[in-house]
Each structure stands twice: as C-alpha cells, then as structure tokens.
Amino acid sequence: MDQPGKQPYSDTIWDEVETWSRDRIEAFQLQALKRQLARVGERSNHYRRVFAECGFRAGDLRSFADLRRLPFTRKSDYVAGLEAEPPFGSLAAVKPGEAVRVHFSSGTTARPAPVLWSGADIERWADLYARYLYAQGLRRGDVFQCMFNYAWFVGGLGATLAAQHVGALVIPASSGDTERQIDTIFQYGSQCVIGTPSFMAHVAEAAAKLGRDLTKSKVKMVCVGGEPGGSIPGTRERLEAQWGAPMFDCYGALECQPIAWDTAAKIGPTLAEDFIYVEVVHPETHEPVADGERGVLVITHLDKEACPLVRWWTGDVVVRDTRPAADGRTHARLAGGVLGRADDMLIIKGVNLFPTAVEDIVRAFPGLTNEYVLVIDDSVKDPKTNFLTGVKLRVERESGAPADVGERLAQRLREKLQVRFHVEVLEPGTLPRTVHKAKRVLHA
Known part of the structure; x- marks a missing residue:
C-alpha cells in the first residue's frame, strides 16, 4: 500500500483535486454519481429493489435534485439487508472473491455489522487518509504512533496505511498499555499521535501522574477521531495544553472512511468531495438547508465498490460552509465539526x-x-x-x-x-x- 514514488501537489497540499473550482467539483460529482448509480443499481440487490420501487433509473439523473427522488438509507436498512442476505447483506455490490477485507462495527448496541472493502476501496481510503494527514502536517520521515485500537476497530489499519503513503515511520501501538505508550513517545521521538479523544485525555492524565511532561516531547500533532471531541473547543484547548501540540479532528465512520478532516488551518473539517456527494437536510422535513444552517449530514459514495451507500443518513448534525479556504482548498467544510447526533439530542x-x-x-x-x-x-x-x-x-x-x-x-x-x-x-x-x-x- 505504500506509495514511495508519489509526489505531493505542493508543500501543503497532497492532491490537486483539493484546489478544484466549485464548478469543477460539482461537474465531477454529477458525472461520478451517474456512473455510480448505474453500477449500484445493477450490482446491489438492495438498491436494485429500491430503484425499482421508486421508478428510478441511473440515466434519469440530470441534476443533484434528481437524487432526492430516492429514499435515505438508514442503519435499519443495513441491518435488514444483513438479515435478508447473510452474512454480508443485500447492500453489498461485489461478487464472491471481489472483496479483500471486512471491517465490523463495535457491536456496543447491536450485533456487530460487517462492511466489505475491495482492493480499490482500500487504496482509495489510504490515499484520502494520507491527504488529510499531510494537510495536518505529517511528513515523510516523521514518527507516527498509532494509538487507535487494531482489534475490530476500523481506524487503526486506515491510519497505518495512510501514514505509510506519506512516508512516515509507523509505530502500530494500538490502545492500552498506557505507560508503554508514554515511554515510546519519549524514547522514539513520536511526532504525530492518533487515537480517540478519550484515550488521548487518559494518556495525558497518566503522563502527569508519572511526572512526564508531554509538552516537552517531540509530538507536533495530536490527531483524534472515533468519537466527538476534536472540534469541541473546550476539549481541544484542554488537550492541546496537556500535549503542547495542536489537535486535529478526523471525522469518519465505519460505513464511510473518511468523511471530513481538519487541515492545518483548523477552520472546520474539510469534506472529501471527490469521494462523497454531501447533502445537509432538515432533521424533520428532510428538505435541504442552506449553508450556515444546522442539518443532518447525508452522504452518497461516488466510487465505493464493495459496500456503496446512496443517501446514507449519518444522523450527525452539522453546518456546511462551501466558501473557499484561505489556504487554497476549495472543498466544503463542516463549521465546528459534528455538533451532535440527531438521535442523541x-x-x-x-x-x-x-x-x-x-x-x-x-x-x-x-x-x-x-x-x-x-x-x-x-x-x-x-x-x-x-x-x-x-x-x-x-x-x-x-x-x-x-x-x-x-x-x-x-x-x-x-x-x-x-x-x-x-x-x-x-x-x-x-x-x-x-x-x-x-x-x-x-x-x-
């Protein structure tokens, strides 16, 4: 998965696509949606049925508004698909032998749900992840200590592959064994650490009790994901003070990796708009909301092969900002990150x-x-x-x-x-x- 020959687009931007004009982004998305919906309607039993029930054909898509003829895909649909066609479900769009990996949900509230990945999906995931780590400041030769759990959790392997893409030296530490994590940071000069906000807070607390001052380590980046916290000002300020380094929010989900990540500017996680088409809708009326207004994030994959999703209801409440950023990036951002979950309110x-x-x-x-x-x-x-x-x-x-x-x-x-x-x-x-x-x- 390593790409030692890939050259970043610039000193701060990994891929030229990050600088496309709004018109170019939207033209790309519309063409990608047409291709993706044609494939999904042909290869996914779930979406073949949904399209038929709606009288929808991929060739009918003339504008983004036409996508709203299709219903949302919710977690309950995914679970029903698993029950209808075990073990991998009716939403899958690959034949036996075409998938190369399966990741699972945590299973904390229900039976763990599988999500399949093709080889192309993994390559795409790793490169997008690398794009964001590069945007946050990771560089070739940096020491990258991954403190995401590797047991079942999707984040650990994704972060590892991405850091390898950039050319960093990866320490796959996983979570747990807190004192060894702290020793490793100081002994091997880790410059970037990544994990959940809760574990980063725990490590900081443990280091203080041991008399180890993390602000005197070589850590220059604290990346967090897997739960809210990275974009919450109070949490960010506290952890940045404890670690002595900027903290970056990394937003994704098992079903969609990644969705949006902070850049060095820290002006809101930047969406991967060449990978997903994004809608922000009112939680009750389901109508689109304007930029700057709160709504629920809905995503459609543009090129996911194994487990593509169409109008996936994330349940996450966000505010979208499509104005270009001062650093040259043009993809829309989530102002303030994920503000909460509609069902947690x-x-x-x-x-x-x-x-x-x-x-x-x-x-x-x-x-x-x-x-x-x-x-x-x-x-x-x-x-x-x-x-x-x-x-x-x-x-x-x-x-x-x-x-x-x-x-x-x-x-x-x-x-x-x-x-x-x-x-x-x-x-x-x-x-x-x-x-x-x-x-x-x-x-x-």
Whole structure:
C-alpha cells in the first residue's frame, strides 16, 4: 500500500483535486454519481429493489435534485439487508472473491455489522487518509504512533496505511498499555499521535501522574477521531495544553472512511468531495438547508465498490460552509465539526441539548479532570409525563479545587445552556477511564 514514488501537489497540499473550482467539483460529482448509480443499481440487490420501487433509473439523473427522488438509507436498512442476505447483506455490490477485507462495527448496541472493502476501496481510503494527514502536517520521515485500537476497530489499519503513503515511520501501538505508550513517545521521538479523544485525555492524565511532561516531547500533532471531541473547543484547548501540540479532528465512520478532516488551518473539517456527494437536510422535513444552517449530514459514495451507500443518513448534525479556504482548498467544510447526533439530542423543558455542548463547558472549566458523564434517570424526569426536567452530571475535581466547584459549574451550565444541571463532584479516579470510545451518556 505504500506509495514511495508519489509526489505531493505542493508543500501543503497532497492532491490537486483539493484546489478544484466549485464548478469543477460539482461537474465531477454529477458525472461520478451517474456512473455510480448505474453500477449500484445493477450490482446491489438492495438498491436494485429500491430503484425499482421508486421508478428510478441511473440515466434519469440530470441534476443533484434528481437524487432526492430516492429514499435515505438508514442503519435499519443495513441491518435488514444483513438479515435478508447473510452474512454480508443485500447492500453489498461485489461478487464472491471481489472483496479483500471486512471491517465490523463495535457491536456496543447491536450485533456487530460487517462492511466489505475491495482492493480499490482500500487504496482509495489510504490515499484520502494520507491527504488529510499531510494537510495536518505529517511528513515523510516523521514518527507516527498509532494509538487507535487494531482489534475490530476500523481506524487503526486506515491510519497505518495512510501514514505509510506519506512516508512516515509507523509505530502500530494500538490502545492500552498506557505507560508503554508514554515511554515510546519519549524514547522514539513520536511526532504525530492518533487515537480517540478519550484515550488521548487518559494518556495525558497518566503522563502527569508519572511526572512526564508531554509538552516537552517531540509530538507536533495530536490527531483524534472515533468519537466527538476534536472540534469541541473546550476539549481541544484542554488537550492541546496537556500535549503542547495542536489537535486535529478526523471525522469518519465505519460505513464511510473518511468523511471530513481538519487541515492545518483548523477552520472546520474539510469534506472529501471527490469521494462523497454531501447533502445537509432538515432533521424533520428532510428538505435541504442552506449553508450556515444546522442539518443532518447525508452522504452518497461516488466510487465505493464493495459496500456503496446512496443517501446514507449519518444522523450527525452539522453546518456546511462551501466558501473557499484561505489556504487554497476549495472543498466544503463542516463549521465546528459534528455538533451532535440527531438521535442523541436531549429535550429539557423545551430546550434542545446536545451532549457535545456540555463537554465544551466541562472540559474548559478549571478545577476538574478530563472525565465526566451525563446520567439520565428517574430523578431528572417528571413522574407524570416522564419528560426531562434537568440533567445529572458527574465530574471529578482536581486536587486543590475549591469546595464550591460543583455549584459554580452548575451555574455556568445554566447560564450557557439554559438547562438545570444536578452536578455531583467526585474524587479523582472515581469515573472509569477508557482506552477506546467513551460512553458519556448513561440511561439508568
């Protein structure tokens, strides 16, 4: 998978496609959609059926608006396809022997779901991933310590292949074994580390307890993905201070790798618009929203072979910005990253609350550790209607924190979010640490 002969487009841009004009991007997308829909309609049993039910043919596509004749593809459709045609499902568009890899979902809320990859899919994935790592500052010869989990999680192998594409020296450390991670950073001069925000926070906390100052390491880039955090200002500021290096958000999903990543400018993750066609729609009316307005991200693959998706409902709430960036990149960005998940939104006395908004305030608040958890139980519900009247929040105080830190935090949250929080302040080390994806909302 390594591409030692590939030369970047410029000192800061990996591929010329990143600088295409808006008109060129859209012309490319429309032609790619026509080819992709023709292939999908022929090779995927699921989409062949969906197209027939809608009376849709790939040749009918004359504009992007025509795509809206097709329904969204949701996780429930994917699961139903797996049940209908086990083990790989009816959405797959490859014949036996054409796929070379399968990755699985975490299986934390349901049976692990498989996603197939062709050889071309893996090449494409690695090159796109390399594009973004290069945009964030990774260069040939840098030491790249991958702290994404390699067991089942999709991110570890993708990051490894991408760093090899750039020409970095990869340390496939995986997650866990925290003290060895810290020793490795200092002993081998790791310049880029990548992992989930939760694990990066855990490593920073562990290093401080060991008396190891990460700000004095050679780390110049902290890349995070797999969960919210990379674009949340409070989390970003805290981790950048702990690591002494800029942090970059890397947004993708098992079903689509990658979607959008930060560049060195850190003005919002940049979409891979030569790989996916993006819609941002109202969560209830499903109509397109204008740039600058919140909506749910919907994606359609332009060239994915093994498990292509058409109008995939990500459930992620975003704001799109299609204005060209000052660094010459022209692909649209997600202003503020992923703002939350449509299905994670809490409604408290008519106020819409995303857990990411809570994280932003907690992580920026002095006197607290990195850990917190939101608890939804009967104590914060109206006994008659079962509607939420508030939120229970558990945090840990740092040594030396003022006695009223919980009261002051509750006041700050009320002021900023217009929601009543019942704050429980715990001793350091009380809440569980994670080496992978943290669960920040508990329904008791």
